Structure formats: C-alpha cells, structure tokens
Amino acid sequence: MKATPPVAAPSALVDAPEPHPRAAKVRTPASAPLPPAPSLLQEKTGSVGVARAVFGLLLIFCLTPWASPPLALALGLGLAQTVGNPFPAHTRKLTAKLLQYSVIGLGFGMNAHAAVQAGQEGVLFTVASIAGTLILGYGLGRWLGLGRHVTHLISCGTAICGGSAIAAVGPVLRAKEEEMSVALATVFVLNALALFAFPAIGHALAMTQNQFGLWCAIAIHDTSSVVGAATAYGDQALQVATTVKLARALWIIPVSIGTALLFKQKGVKIKVPYFILGFIGAMLLNTYLPALQAGGAWQEVGPLLVQLAKMGLTVTLFFIGAGLSMQAVKAVGPKPFVLGVALWLLISTASLYVILHR
Known part of the structure; x- marks a missing residue:
C-alpha cells in the first residue's frame, strides 16, 4: 500500500503568497478528510489482509441496529489509529455521495410545514452567525499570521457546512492542495469532538428537542455530524437540525460568489449543492403524495427510506473516522487549529446563549 505524501508543514502556510491564477484546480471531495498514511502496524508487518478483515467486520456492524452515528465514528477513529484504513481512496470517494443520498432519504421522514417553521426560526441565526464567523475569522487569521487562503477556508467551513463549503470555496480561491488539506483536517477533527460532546451538553442543560436541533445546525460544521448528533438526541431534533443545516448550506452559493469578487478571481465555476433540491423534493412528496400517507398504498416506503438513510449516515461517519x-491531525499544526477551535468555541457558546435565553 502506498503511503500518502505528507501535508506541507504549517509554517509554509503562514503569510503564504497567493497562488498563480493558472494554478491547478483542486478536486478535494466535499466530505473527505485527509487520506491516512499506513499505520505503524501495517508498516512493520505488512498486514493489509488483517486491516481489510477488521474494516469489513466493522462495516458490517455499522449496518446493524446496534450501531449509532457516534459509535460508528469512534470505530472508524479506532481503526485509523490501529491497523489503518485499507481503502482510503474508496472511502474518500464514497463518503460525499453516501452523505448526499442519506440526506435525500431523510426528507421522506419530514413534513414540509414543520420544516418551513424550523427554517424561519433559524434564518436570523444563520445570517448573523455566518457573517460574524467570517469577520471574526479574518481578524483572528491576521492576528495569528496565517495566509489569507487558509484563514478564509477555515472560516467558511466553520460558518457554513464544513468540508462541503471548503470544497466549494477552494477552487474559487484557486487554493493550493496543502491549504485545502489543512482546512479540511481542522474542521473534521472538530466535527468528531462535537458529535460526542454536543448531546451530552444538551442533556446536561435540559435543552428541548427544538433548541438542540437549532444549536446543532448552527454550531457543528458538517452535515454528517449535525445529523449524527441530532439523531442521538431525538427525532424532532433531527428534523429541525437537518432543515436548518441544509438551508444554511445554500449559503455556499453567495459566499462563493463573494469570495470570487473579494479575491478578484475571474472565470471560476461556482459549485451548487444540488442534493439539497433532492431533500426538498423528498420532503414535498412525503407531505403531499397521498400514497405515502397513512393508509396509502406506499405508506411503508417512507419509513423504510428513512431507515436506510440513517444506516447510510452511520456508514458515512465510520468512513470519516477511518x-x-x-498523521492528519498532526499535519494541521498549531496555528490553523487555534483558529478553528477559537471560531468554533465562539460560535458554539454565542449561539447556545442566544437559544437558551431568547
């Protein structure tokens, strides 16, 4: 198994010059963390077969009713730190697609009227938090001495939807591969922490389902971790979190356009998150198609698709953890990680305070 080339040292990202306008377009998947290098055990014993067997057993377990999104992520993390991920290229490719199809499937368990109400409640939080995060990120990045591209990528990932936002904004910036990698690693490490910490905090503060769902959608980076944390909290929290988060993800488009204007990039292509339209279509079908209603000919189809979507999400988080x-964590370095943690803590605590006291 070939080792992945190491990410550039963080010091190279401090006050880095802007990339040449003709720099190659980065093709980093929307929800894929850094590909891991072979583990120490694999390097010493060459036990790729063992790694594949362990991977297969864990993957099968993630498809069972006993697996949950947090547990799947923990199993993936354990795999990455021990025998290693034997299929990094495959899991990296599957993660983004599997997440998108899972989100669409969740739409068959949602009611359009409730979703509109949840979206209206979260729109002001969305606008204020996105603008505030981008402004704070710019100031903190300058104070830390980070390059403009890394600062903007981490800020966009924190403000909107993690890896999806970074993958969309990166080509607009014509960012370098190492800049993309550092930003992705930063947000994925924080996603893993949030998936475990948020449900515990929510229960400790006796947050309602609506409160927790709204908080997840605003304060957790990636859609996969948002849905995973909300699923662990309750079905109503899941509905609120998914709706608000996907509405938030639509801000990729105006932020990408603003990035092109701010950084004076011409001839770039804006990446549109089309899977959100699939989610909306599934939700409308579930709400207005009589055959999917109770007593209808297809009344069991909706719950089945939702169950498959939740299984897909669980597998997605296993792939992300793997x-x-x-190597990916160490490659982040102190300064980008400080920026990511600072922004995350600020948006998490500020939104939590507003939600509990409004």
Whole structure:
C-alpha cells in the first residue's frame, strides 16, 4: 500500500503568497478528510489482509441496529489509529455521495410545514452567525499570521457546512492542495469532538428537542455530524437540525460568489449543492403524495427510506473516522487549529446563549 505524501508543514502556510491564477484546480471531495498514511502496524508487518478483515467486520456492524452515528465514528477513529484504513481512496470517494443520498432519504421522514417553521426560526441565526464567523475569522487569521487562503477556508467551513463549503470555496480561491488539506483536517477533527460532546451538553442543560436541533445546525460544521448528533438526541431534533443545516448550506452559493469578487478571481465555476433540491423534493412528496400517507398504498416506503438513510449516515461517519489518522491531525499544526477551535468555541457558546435565553 502506498503511503500518502505528507501535508506541507504549517509554517509554509503562514503569510503564504497567493497562488498563480493558472494554478491547478483542486478536486478535494466535499466530505473527505485527509487520506491516512499506513499505520505503524501495517508498516512493520505488512498486514493489509488483517486491516481489510477488521474494516469489513466493522462495516458490517455499522449496518446493524446496534450501531449509532457516534459509535460508528469512534470505530472508524479506532481503526485509523490501529491497523489503518485499507481503502482510503474508496472511502474518500464514497463518503460525499453516501452523505448526499442519506440526506435525500431523510426528507421522506419530514413534513414540509414543520420544516418551513424550523427554517424561519433559524434564518436570523444563520445570517448573523455566518457573517460574524467570517469577520471574526479574518481578524483572528491576521492576528495569528496565517495566509489569507487558509484563514478564509477555515472560516467558511466553520460558518457554513464544513468540508462541503471548503470544497466549494477552494477552487474559487484557486487554493493550493496543502491549504485545502489543512482546512479540511481542522474542521473534521472538530466535527468528531462535537458529535460526542454536543448531546451530552444538551442533556446536561435540559435543552428541548427544538433548541438542540437549532444549536446543532448552527454550531457543528458538517452535515454528517449535525445529523449524527441530532439523531442521538431525538427525532424532532433531527428534523429541525437537518432543515436548518441544509438551508444554511445554500449559503455556499453567495459566499462563493463573494469570495470570487473579494479575491478578484475571474472565470471560476461556482459549485451548487444540488442534493439539497433532492431533500426538498423528498420532503414535498412525503407531505403531499397521498400514497405515502397513512393508509396509502406506499405508506411503508417512507419509513423504510428513512431507515436506510440513517444506516447510510452511520456508514458515512465510520468512513470519516477511518480517515482521521494521527498523521492528519498532526499535519494541521498549531496555528490553523487555534483558529478553528477559537471560531468554533465562539460560535458554539454565542449561539447556545442566544437559544437558551431568547
């Protein structure tokens, strides 16, 4: 198994010059962390077969009713730190598509009227938090001495929807591959922490389902971790979190356009998150198609698709965890990680305070 080339040292990202306008377009998947290098055990014993067997057993377990999104992520992390991920290229490719199809499937368990109400409640939080995060990120990035591209990528990932936002904004910036990798690693490490920490905090503060769902959608980076944390909290929290988060993800488009204007990039292509339209279509079908209603000919189809979507999400988080090796974490370096943690803590605590006291 070939080792993945190491990510550039973080010091190279400090006050880095802007990339040449003709720099190659980065093709980093929307929800894929850094590909891990072979584990120490694999390097010493060459036990690729063992790694594949362990991977297969864990994957099968993630498809059972006993697996949950947090547990799947933990199993993936354990795999990455021990025998290693034997299929980094495959899991990296599957993660983004599997997440998108899972989100669409969740739409068959949602009611359009409730979703509109949840979206209206979260729109002001969305606008204020996105604008505030981008402004704070710019100031903190300058104070830390980070390059403009890394600062903007981490800020967009924190403000909108993690890896999806970074993958959309990166080509607009014509960012370098190492800049993309550092930003992705930063947000994925924080996603893993949030998936475990948020449900515990929510229960400790006795947050309602609506409160927790709204908080998840605003304060957790990636859609996969938002849905995973909300699923662990309750069905109503899941509905609120998914609706608000996907509405938030639509801000990729105006932020990408603003990025092109701010950084004076011409001839770039804006990446549109089309899977959100699939989610809306599934939700409308579930709400207005009589055959899917109680007593209808297809009344069992909706719950089945939702169950398959939740299984897909669980597998997605297992793949993400399997990609977070120690090499990926160490490659982030102190300064980008400080920026990511600072922004995350600020948006998490500020939104939590507003939600509990409004």
